[in-house]
Amino acid sequence: MDAGHSPRMIACGLFRRRRSRSTSSIPRIEHGPATAAGKPQAQHAGATRRQHRRWGSDEEKNSVVPVIESRSSAPRPQPAKASPAPTPAKPAGSGKGLMADLDSMLGDRRRADGSGNLVRVSSGNVMVYGNLGNLRGGNSNFKNPPDRNVFDYLPKTAKELSTATQVKAKRENIVRVPATVNRGMGNIVRAAAKETTTAVPKPAPESELCRALSRRLDPEELKDMGNEEYKKGRFAEAMALYEQAIVMDPGKASYYSNKAAALAGMDRLFEAVGDCKEAIRIDPAYLRAHHRLATLYLRLGEAEKAIHHYKQSRNEAAPNDMSRAKALLAHISKSNEARRLKDYITLLKESQSAASSGADSSPQVFALQAEALLKLQRHEEADSIMSCAPKFAIVECTKFFGATGSSYFLMIQAQVDMAAGRFEDAVAAAQKAAQLDPSNREISAVARRTRAAAAARSRGNDLFMAGKFAEACVAYGDGLNHDAHNAVLLCNRAACRSKLGHYEKAVEDCNTALAVRPSYSKARRRRADCNAKLERWEASLKDYEVLIQENPGDDELSRSLSEAQAKLKRQQAEEFKDKAES
Structure with a gap:
């Protein structure tokens, strides 16, 4: 064996030679006269093939490497690498069968070069190097070891199996499973040089809600449990119970109406409106669902829709519900008129009255108040009002109020951000407003002013940092031309x-x-x-x-x-x- 080659390279060469020689060394069968012994040449070739299938060539006999014993046994002393004496080859058929013959040849090879890098990976006669036979080990002989080895695809033994948390942690390199020996298969799992283990947290115990969902299968019982959770103010738990009841009986309107109440408690008003509509679709005469939907519309500032559903709810509506909805409609109408006339004192008064009438979650009402405060040079109050506005997603807001309502709110938000010094946020809000309503001239003008003021401020900051105070003063003045x-x-x-x-x-x-x-x-x-x-x-x-x-x-x-x-x-x-x- 060449000392300059690694055991891995030799092993790979060994298998290639065995495959190539086992086919190329078979004699060619030719038609011709019989041999001297009186047997045809084809029979001689068949015997040769049988001999090659069992032993291979003479060179192969001396090229096989021995099996490493299990780690539980005492390690064999490694002989000094010297010129080994040739070992006589055993005749075919000696020993106690094929495995004994292979073991004998492997022993001869081991004594020849002192190599101990091969292991037995199965009960058969296949030998591979230790780093390949290591079912869970690394491939240290490679400069760029692969992410996986082929044995990762094999089913794990009982000792290698672990909890789901441990398996996940192992894949994330948090926990290393200690090396073990698969005694049933005889495969050696090579331990890492330094095993580091980390305690795996135990999974949290199941909550009472989960146990209840798995234990109670009657949707009415789930609805009753949801009602109890709702009374305690635990809206998320109540919603989960109502949802499970809906899954079991999707044709019950009361489940959707109760879920809408839980969603409203979590300020998810748009979703609550959708569930109320579904309850009314299932049962158009469900008065409580009409009343709940009217209250949601009132909070969102949709006064006309609120009035309609208060009428549909009949005796479910309180005496002052209809009056509040009508008052909201009047205040919003007066606010829009005051804004058109640029009467910002009246605008502020009417928009505040609209919020007091029940529109506590209307983006339009908040934007009307903020616009009036901006025009009255009360910037801090405008910023405070907009910070209290509901944080609805733009997509949901546009779907519910339309592009005009959403773009107006974004335009006011851009101006408030600009007044507060949040120039980047202001530019982003103005651009979104212009995209939603590109034909609105007022919004387009606000977007242009916002971009110009932000650019002037950035230019002035750069000049000030460079010590060019006169030029910076001019740049800030340019920004003030757009926002005085x-x-x-x-x-x-x-x-x-x-x-x-x-x-x-x-x-x-x-x-x-x-x-x-x-x-x-x-x-x-x-x-x-x-x-x-x-x-x-x-x-x-x-x-x-x-x-x-x-x-x-x-x-x-x-x-x-x-x-x-x-x-x-x-x-x-x-x-x-x-x-x-x-």
């Missing part, structure tokens, strides 16, 4: 003017920014610093006192406050002295 009362752009321009020594103009920008956003601390701090530069200590001190209440642990603010207090006392003393002398 944007507090962020005003504060940024004030910073540029402060760097240029234009403290008076910087104070003016800060005053405008704080008028629309009174809690904008960055603008207040910048105004306090500029007033200090102008030696307006009293105005500076007021701003510092507000800031220190908001940030009590700010050391720099504390020093500025102390300095302003000292300067103010000195100024007041000098003024008093001047008055006394005069």
